[in-house]
Structure formats: structure tokens, C-alpha cells
Amino acid sequence: MWRRRLSALLPRSPCSSSAPSSYQQQHRHILLPTPNEKPLAPSLLRLFTSQAGSDGGRPFIAFILGGPGSGKGTQCTRIASDFGFAHVSAGDLLRNEISSGTDQGELILEIIREGRIVPSEITVELVRKAIESTTAKRVLIDGFPRCEENRIAFEKLTGTEPDLVVFFDCPEDLMVKRLLGRNQGRVDDNIETIKKRLKVFESLNMPVVNYYSSKGKAHKINATGTADEIFESVRKLFSSLSMQCPHFKYNRQ
Ligand SMILES: Nc1ncnc2c1ncn2[C@@H]1O[C@H](COP(=O)(O)OP(=O)(O)O)[C@@H](O)[C@H]1O
Numbered sequence: 367m368w369r370r371r372l373s374a375l376l377p378r379s380p381c382s383s384s385a386p387s388s389y390q391q392q393h394r395h396i397l398l399p400t401p402n403e404k405p406l407a408p409s410l411l412r413l414f415t416s417q418a419g420s421d422g423g424r425p426f427i428a429f430i431l432g433g434p435g436s437g438k439g440t441q442c443t444r445i446a447s448d449f450g451f452a453h454v455s456a457g458d459l460l461r462n463e464i465s466s467g468t469d470q471g472e473l474i475l476e477i478i479r480e481g482r483i484v485p486s487e488i489t490v491e492l493v494r495k496a497i498e499s500t501t502a503k504r505v506l507i508d509g510f511p512r513c514e515e516n517r518i519a520f521e522k523l524t525g526t527e528p529d530l531v532v533f534f535d536c537p538e539d540l541m542v543k544r545l546l547g548r549n550q551g552r553v554d555d556n557i558e559t560i561k562k563r564l565k566v567f568e569s570l571n572m573p574v575v576n577y578y579s580s581k582g583k584a585h586k587i588n589a590t591g592t593a594d595e596i597f598e599s600v601r602k603l604f605s606s607l608s609m610q611c612p613h614f615k616y617n618r619q
């Protein structure tokens with residue numbers, strides 16, 4: 367299931383920047399709110415009574431999406447530690463490829479430097495391998511899929527959809543401020559590249575969020591405030607899943 371040939375499965379249109387589609391315009395505001403310890407909507411509850419994460423099946427998969435600097439990585443670290451998830455960062459997988467010094471690494475570096483999206487052939491394969499090689503029963507995929515082409519390629523290659531999508535909603539000015547203060551020496555944390563990444567986020571990442579939202583899978587988290595405050599909303603979401611879904615039992619470590 368995880369080993370289908372990707373090139374044969376890729377949709378025709380590549381992930382290139384464009385004006386928001388009419389689909390995107392129509393579906394912008396239909397995200398599920400974060401639960402306030404309320405019962406999950408029946409459509410979401412059905413997702414968590416599937417066999418994902420149970421013995422012998424594939425792991426429970428959560429896509430963690432949001433603009434650059436919205437706090438995906440920060441919150442993933444906390445979710446991983448409190449709720450027993452493996453943390454797969456698509457950006458880190460790509461940066462590891464750059465460090466390996468291959469031709470593919472050079473191509474990835476150029477694309478990241480320009481704030482564009484790496485071809486699905488590369489990223490989907492890295493993400494698939496990471497999921498396949500973990501023994502964890504729950505996996506966070508941080509910062510992927512970045513565009514509809516990524517999403518379609520992943521779903522076709524793996525024959526699976528995520529069980530949950532979390533979207534960190536953050537105003538642009540706050541994202542810019544956080545990125546400029548990140549200080550990790552990243553080639554893309556400069557104002558010129560940040561502006562490009564924000565455009566890519568609006569035109570290409572948001573349609574993915576809207577797609578999963580229309581399927582009742584996406585939960586929006588207000589990503590302003592301190593990391594602790596945001597994690598409080600995140601904790602409520604994941605706690606409500608663990609309370610209501612038999613296959614989402616977790617062990618606090
Ligand atoms: N709630 C927050 N308030 C202030 N700074 C934050 C917050 N969350 C994350 N940061 C900081 O902002 C920067 C970007 O956060 P990060 O988690 O890497 O975001 P992303 O993965 O979405 O790009 C990092 O330097 C991080 O320490």
C-alpha cells in the first residue's frame with residue numbers, strides 16, 4: 367500500500383503559486399472550532415472509531431498545518447511529549463536531505479531559499495518512509511501537505527487519509543515577527559523569503575486546509591498568545607479525542 371509508484375500517481379497541475387481559486391474563496395470559513403471539552407461532532411467521532419492506531423494497522427495520522435511561524439513545530443513538540451506521538455517534520459526531512467550533500471539536496475536548498483514548494487516526488491517519499499519506519503501508533507506530520515498536489519499524491523501513494531487535521535490560525539504580522547526572531551540560521555527566515563512564503567501559504571497551503579475542513583476533519587486553533595496558552599487549546603482537543611475514541615488511548619510518559 368505504501369509502495370506505489372509516485373510518478374504515475376501525481377496529478378497534472380504542479381504546486382505553483384496562483385490567485386486563490388473560487389473553491390478556496392468558498393470554503394475559507396468552514397473550519398471546525400476547537401472543542402471546549404464538548405463532545406466531538408459525529409462525523410469527527412466516526413474518524414476516531416476507525417482502526418487507525420490500533421495494533422496491526424497503520425498509525426493514527428494527524429496533519430499539523432498553519433502558516434510559517436504559526437507555531438506548528440513548537441506545539442508538535444509538546445503534543446509529542448504529552449500525548450505519545452512521533453513528530454515527523456516535513457521541513458526537517460528536507461533539511462536533512464540538504465545536509466546529505468546530494469544533487470537532490472542542492473535542488474531542495476534552492477527551492478527552500480526561494481520559499482517555493484519542493485516537488486511531491488521528493489517530499490511524499492520522505493514522509494512515507496518516515497511514517498513507515500516509526501513504531502509509534504500515533505504520528506504528527508508537521509508542515510505537510512503544502513499544496514493540493516502534495517495532498518493528492520500522498521493520499522494516492524499511501525491509500526490513506528489523515529485521521530485528524532489541526533490548523534494553527536495566526537495573523538501575518540505575528541508570523542513575521544516570530545520568524546524574524548527564530549534565530550536558527552535558516553536560509554528562508556529573511557523578510558524577502560518570508561513574504562514569498564506567506565503568499566504561497568495563502569494561495570497553495572490554505573486550499574489543503576479548506577479541503578479537509580469541507581470533509582469535517584480540520585480543527586482550527588487560535589495561534590495567537592503564548593505557547594502555553596495555545597497548548598491549552600491543543601491539549602483540550604487531544605484530550606477530548608483520547609476521552610471519546612477507543613483507538614486514541616495514550617500513555618503519558
Ligand atoms: N506562541 C508563541 N509566542 C511567541 N513565540 C512563539 C510562539 N510559538 C512559537 N514561537 C516562536 O516562534 C518561532 C516560530 O515557531 P515555530 O514553532 O518554529 O513555527 P512554525 O513551525 O509554524 O514555523 C520560533 O522561534 C518559536 O520559538
Ligand SMILES: O=c1ccn([C@@H]2O[C@H](COP(=O)(O)OP(=O)(O)O)[C@@H](O)[C@H]2O)c(=O)[nH]1
Nearest residue numbers: 434435456457478481482483484509510512
Ligand atoms: O512539505 C513541505 C514542507 C516544507 N517545504 C519547504 O520547506 C520550507 C520550510 O518548511 P518548514 O515546515 O520547516 O517551515 P515552517 O512553516 O515550519 O516555518 C517551506 O517553506 C518549503 O519551501 C516543502 O516544500 N514541502
Ligand SMILES: [Mg+2]
Nearest residue numbers: 438439457509
Ligand atoms: Mg516548523
